[in-house]
Amino acid sequence: MERVLMKGNEIIGEAAIRSGCKLFFGYPITPSTEVIEYLSANFPRAGGTVLQAEDEIGAINMCYGASCTGARVMTASSSPGISLKQEGISYSAAVELPMVIVNVNRCGPGLGGLGPAQSDYFQSTKGGGHGDYRVITLAPSTAQELYDFTMQAFDLADKHRNPVLILSDGFLGQTMEPVVLKERPKAPEYDKSWIVNGSKGREKRILASYSLTNEIGEKNNLYWEKKYNGIQETEQQWEEFYAEDAEYLLVSYGTTGRICKSTVLNARKKGIKLGLIRPITLWPFPDKAFIPYKDKVKGMVTVELNTGQMIEDVKLAVECKMPVHLYRRQGGMLPTENEILNYVEDKFGLSKEGEA
Amino acid sequence: MEKVFARSKGLTDVPFSFCPGCTHGIIMRLIAEVLEELDIIEDTIGISPVGCAGFSQDFFSCDFIGAAHGRAQAVGIGAKRALPDKIVFTYQGDGDIAAIGTQHAIHAAARGEKITSIMVNNAIFGMTGGQMAPTSLEGMKTVTSPYGKDVSTTGYPIDMPTLVANLPGAVYVASVSVDSPKNIAQAKKAIKKAFKVQQAGLGFSLVSLLSTCPTNWNMSPSDSLKWLRENMMPVYKMGELKVTEEVESL
Amino acid sequence: MMDKVIIAGFGGQGVMFLGKVLAYAGMGSDLDLLWIPSYGPEMRGGTANCSVILSDEEINSPVIDYSDAAIVLNKPAYDKFAPRVKPGGVLIVNSSLAKLEDVRDDITIVQIPATEMANELGNTSIANMVCLGALLPSLNLVDYEKVEKTMDKLTKKRPQLLEVNLTAINKGISFVNE
Incomplete structure (x- = not known):
């Protein structure tokens, strides 16, 4: 091909x-x-x-x-x-x-x-x-x-x-x-x-x-x-990336979805159990993806290029059982993988324990 | 007994639901007869708009697509481009084609889209209860121009056929009326020519028909016809406004 | 292994084409890669830039915060992108159009009079290729041979440009090696 x-x-x-x-x-x-x-x-x-x-x-x-x-x-x-x-x-x-x-x-x-x-x-x-x-x-x-x-x-x-x-x-x-x-x-x-x-x-x-x-x-x-x-x-579709044993999950789609994969790999190198759920169908929103995690993950961060839109669907999918935060850039700016990781470490107090 | 008149096969047996004295019924009959005479009922896709003309989808016996307000020509063009061998016509009121959908009419003509548009002009928005249209005449009282249409602030009547006739892609444009038996016969000829133009693949064809709205004009049907003759016909250029040589030789 | 390269200059200096040469060289070697143009108002004049990521494994994030290398074809491009090269990285500067003061000492800066060298070759528009030559020895995943193969394809429509482009690249390589 x-x-x-x-x-x-x-x-x-x-x-x-x-x-x-x-x-x-x-x-x-x-x-x-x-x-x-x-x-x-x-x-x-x-x-x-x-x-x-x-x-x-x-x-x-x-x-x-x-x-x-x-x-x-x-x-x-x-x-x-x-x-x-x-x-x-x-x-x-x-x-x-x-x-x-x-x-x-x-x-x-x-x-x-x-x-x-x-x-x-x-x-x-x-x-x-x-x-x-x-x-x-x-x-x-x-x-x-x-x-x-x-x-x-x-x-x-x-x-x-x-x-x-x-x-x-x-x-x-x-x-x-x-x-x-x-x-x-x-x-x-x-x-x-x-x-x-x-x-x-x-x-x-x-x-x-x-x-x-x-x-x-x-x-x-x-x-x-x-x-x-x-x-x-x-018709729900999504991709999971290092999600199975994750303590924290990123949720992101499209361009930021792939940036988040780099964030996850960097986090894992530092010993932080971070994973990613990347929705592929945005409607229907893949709420089935969250069923195995909503009672075991400590927190989630949606990474979006807006003021926080998908986060509403994520909160509904996890029934607000855990803190769900938003990291966003706007106006045409893209976040870097490290910016996102800094935010995750900061939000969940991971910087110290993360430093191997 | 000899049958001298029958419903055209181009119409369904659904009774017309138009107000008494409305001329939509006459115009639809003429189109239906043309479809039947040209033997194209089963090859035709009609596009109905929003407004009184929208009921057309139930009355014609050919396939129909209901379009959003003003979009009939765009929808028709989509269908025609997909099925170039079928006959596609739009049946639209003046509000649909000369107000909210003007851009599609202009560009359908500019591109010479091989569809036929029928415009029914009664100088008012009928379905919504008699509001002013871009085709309303100077001084005309409507529910949104209760003191008479002031052209200095609300605009002069748009003569859509004249506008469209200026564009090279429009090969046949006619402005006719259904106020008298003689004019009705002429109107039918124009409609037939417009469909023949499409059959021959020559370009865009438009037939505008002056029509009455006794209900919203607050007139009797016969007074409406008189008013149309005395007030609308002098404002709108009548007759065949554009007939290219190719159309002439059809 | 990865090469993240930023290329910047005036519109018309062949910034996008330089990036494409690197990208297609990567294609020829079955690398994963991205060619990312700056788009929008910037492409209507003024500065132009693009970036290329080459990798022998899957590329996730396409966003370059710090690049391994950069080519800057004029002074505004230098001012904007010199700070974006990671410590230990390489910066190729067209010194014909950018006189430098207070340069960084934590990166390798190659100042090459690319426009003058291009003029000597009789074609001012190939200063970009001279700079590409100056960068090639520093890249991990693309070398002269791969570029040569690619150039063949990229200049298929204008074969007269093949020889002159390759000559310019070789001049750049020799400049660095000397």
Whole structure:
């Protein structure tokens, strides 16, 4: 299998092509632009359609229309652009449309800056737009995961008839790292009996989301709720790193997730039993990962690039049975492995006993 | 007895739910007849908007996608790009296409998207109860312009077809009315031409139809038709506003 | 084993390309590696920098707080990144564009008149390659042979640049060895 060096954003584009994606609708915004640039150069000869839309709203609604026909479709943007797409994502969730949405998270609020951030965690995992819906959210932390998770995202979207979000960040998007271009695992056949493609030989179909009465509205909400509960039960993914015997755990995803691995290795060298839980699905949040640890670990630190968003889900997952602290950098800054370790030692009074 | 008139196969048997005197029903019938005559009912995907025009999804017998307010053309473009051999049309009110969704109309025309847009212009927001629209006329009283529309602060009526006709990708643009049997016949011709343009893959086609809203205009159906003729037709440029040579030779 | 290298200079001095040469040399040797550009407003003029991490084991943290080596192609880059080299590390300074005072004595500083040397070779834009040559003997995981192989691929579209780039690198190596 081919091992190549590519920018994170380009990897997403290549993985989409190899996932059988047929259409891409987008709008340029730093630091996600290389996705549409890469696809503009490489998608047409693979039989794909790339359309640079008039705006983000147009792009997401084009995804909506294309998905209604059963085609694999993707869009990519960065934080402010993803905000603009939220109405369309809400409609897509309501009509249960499979699509892949990439958010190369930059810092905010407002125009913000172009540096990496995890400030869109709430937006990604709690619905994001209006109404009570959920979007499956995958958080890659390496080039290889950008590739693998993009492929997985298309299958999850089809499997659950739901939008899937890939939450990357400016750092992962711009960095070049080797990636193995694995062949696509054979995707199972998905039910497409719901699509709209002309009514030849069948009854007409309508794909829409209006609830004419409150009774219909509640029935719809109950239906979606059941589906989301099922996804929460079956699709949680996470990685554990030196967690088994850990006295303290870091919890972190994406770019900071991989920084934390270095922190754990440094801590272990100093005799501190530190481990890491790295959520891969942010929704559904992997609360199952915490079950073996919530009665035995002395404390946890979430490491985030925001004011503390995932920490709320961690506290719920451990039922507040132990102190959960936050170490964060913001505005496009990344923490170093040592900064994080200093914080852990300080918070849990480990500096003295740690010095071997 | 000889059957002289029947419901078009392009319509379902769901009864229209529009207010008395509303001309949506006439316009939908015309489209349905065109779909039937061109034998494309089973190859067509309609896109319904938000607003009174949104009910269209239940009345046409072809496949339908319900779009968010203003997004019908973007949704239609997504479907058409995915299935270039199908016929895709949007059925939109003036609020949908000339207020919240203007950018999609302009860019659909600029790119020459091979879809057909039907715009139903009654100069008001009907579904939400008669608010001012960008298409409302100067001095027109609505619930959000109770003292009459003051164009100096709320803007002049937007003539969407004229605007769109200026763009090279729009190959057929017509502005018609359904206020009289003669005009209804003309309107049908325009609609048919717009669909033929799409069948031939020539570019973007738009048909705007002046329509009434007796309920929110606070007029009888017959007074509404009169008001349309006397007030709307002088403001909005009527007729075939853009017919390219290729369309001419269809 | 790891090499963490920071490269900085003006936009247009070939900072990103220098980083890519190191990165692709690492690819050719099946190393794990990262090529990290500064992106955003900085790339629209002014200073440019990128960093490269090469490793013979998996790279976890991509964040360099202190680098093993740095190449600075001008004075602002020197001011910004000289303090970021770890004690015992190596700093290559393009002395044509950076006159130094009060230099650190806990790192090895190589002051090389790279722009002048590049001009002598008839191409001012290869000062970056002269500096790369000056750094190569200090790296653990990449050497001249690996760079030579990579350069072949990187200049495929403009083969006239292959020879001149390799010459520049060799000049840099000789400068250090002398």
